[in-house]
Amino acid sequence: MKIVILGSGAMGCLIAAFLSKSKEELWLLTKSEEAAAKINSSGICVEGVSGSWQVKIKSTANIKDIEKCDLIIICVKSFNTKQAVEQIKPLLGEDTKILTLQNGMGNIEIISEIAGEQNVIAGVTNQGATLIATGKIRHAGRGETIIGTVGGKTPVEMRAIREIFNKVGLETKMSRDIKSLIWSKLIINVGINALTAITRLPNGKLTEFEGTRRILRDAVTEATRIAKRKRIKLIFDDPLAKVEAVCEATGDNQSSMLQDILRKKRTEIDFINGVIVRLGQELGINVPTNKFLLDLIKTIEASYKSSV
Ligand code: PAF
Numbered sequence: 608m609k610i611v612i613l614g615s616g617a618m619g620c621l622i623a624a625f626l627s628k629s630k631e632e633l634w635l636l637t638k639s640e641e642a643a644a645k646i647n648s649s650g651i652c653v654e655g656v657s658g659s660w661q662v663k664i665k666s667t668a669n670i671k672d673i674e675k676c677d678l679i680i681i682c683v684k685s686f687n688t689k690q691a692v693e694q695i696k697p698l699l700g701e702d703t704k705i706l707t708l709q710n711g712m713g714n715i716e717i718i719s720e721i722a723g724e725q726n727v728i729a730g731v732t733n734q735g736a737t738l739i740a741t742g743k744i745r746h747a748g749r750g751e752t753i754i755g756t757v758g759g760k761t762p763v764e765m766r767a768i769r770e771i772f773n774k775v776g777l778e779t780k781m782s783r784d785i786k787s788l789i790w791s792k793l794i795i796n797v798g799i800n801a802l803t804a805i806t807r808l809p810n811g812k813l814t815e816f817e818g819t820r821r822i823l824r825d826a827v828t829e830a831t832r833i834a835k836r837k838r839i840k841l842i843f844d845d846p847l848a849k850v851e852a853v854c855e856a857t858g859d860n861q862s863s864m865l866q867d868i869l870r871k872k873r874t875e876i877d878f879i880n881g882v883i884v885r886l887g888q889e890l891g892i893n894v895p896t897n898k899f900l901l902d903l904i905k906t907i908e909a910s911y912k913s914s915v
Pocket of ligand 1: 800861863
């Protein structure tokens with residue numbers, strides 16, 4: 608299988624490093640030529656829960672180097688999905704599948720519009736990774752990856768992806784209810800990401816302080832109420848207990864949103880707490896804690912330019 612990973616952030620590099628242990632042909636497609644050059648010369652360096660290791664990998668910023676492929680794994684930020692998928696159109700053959708492992712809600716719809724819903728495989732991953740520098744990451748926590756299709760079918764390509772991922776050490780399962788998976792992951796991100804970004808605490812600390820515990824609980828309760836109204840069946844019975852368990856399992860990890868804020872980058876807030884605020888308005892459900900988190904993150908983003 609010829610696989611292209613789109614995005615050389617923390618998750619893109621982590622997936623690329625693990626997949627380089629397989630026999631498949633692998634490319635890492637980066638935004639900048641500098642990033643591709645750095646990765647081509649130094650490879651990807653991983654440290655953390657899987658040990659300290661380094662792999663060689665083919666990287667490019669120019670899609671003309673790659674040509675048609677069998678699988679594209681999207682690891683860019685949600686607000687870049689549309690532009691990224693438009694850009695990779697020349698790589699799409701008749702049977703090319705696109706796997707999204709991104710955070711947040713709305714990516715499946717954006718990718719489907721461009722590449723056709725039948726070609727989209729969606730997934731959620733509880734792997735934790737932090738970008739230290741270009742091509743250098745910390746593997747902050749292991750967790751399973753679950754993949755599925757919108758219609759609930761399990762195409763051969765999806766089974767092949769599961770096999771390849773499991774072989775290289777990325778524990779992966781399949782599910783027939785991807786909507787419920789995406790919502791379940793959304794609830795986790797709603798509870799953790801903005802709150803860690805605002806307080807600058809690692810995930811594990813959120814449950815240690817009364818204030819953050821209470822805000823986390825309120826954000827999760829509001830999001831769960833929306834999911835219930837939309838008749839979404841979550842994959843866990845007790846959402847709050849699950850979010851707290853993820854905080855502990857990824858205790859030392861800086862959430863992806865905290866990493867963005869520290870680098871003064873745009874965050875995925877619109878695709879996480881922003882989704883809950885929008886749906887709250889549509890459904891007439893009050894979601895003040897999510898609105899508060901959304902407003903604070905938007906304020907931090909807007910203040911990048913004015914800060915010295
Ligand atoms: O966005 C993230 O950082 C991750 O999805 C999670 C699960 C919150 C762990 O840090």
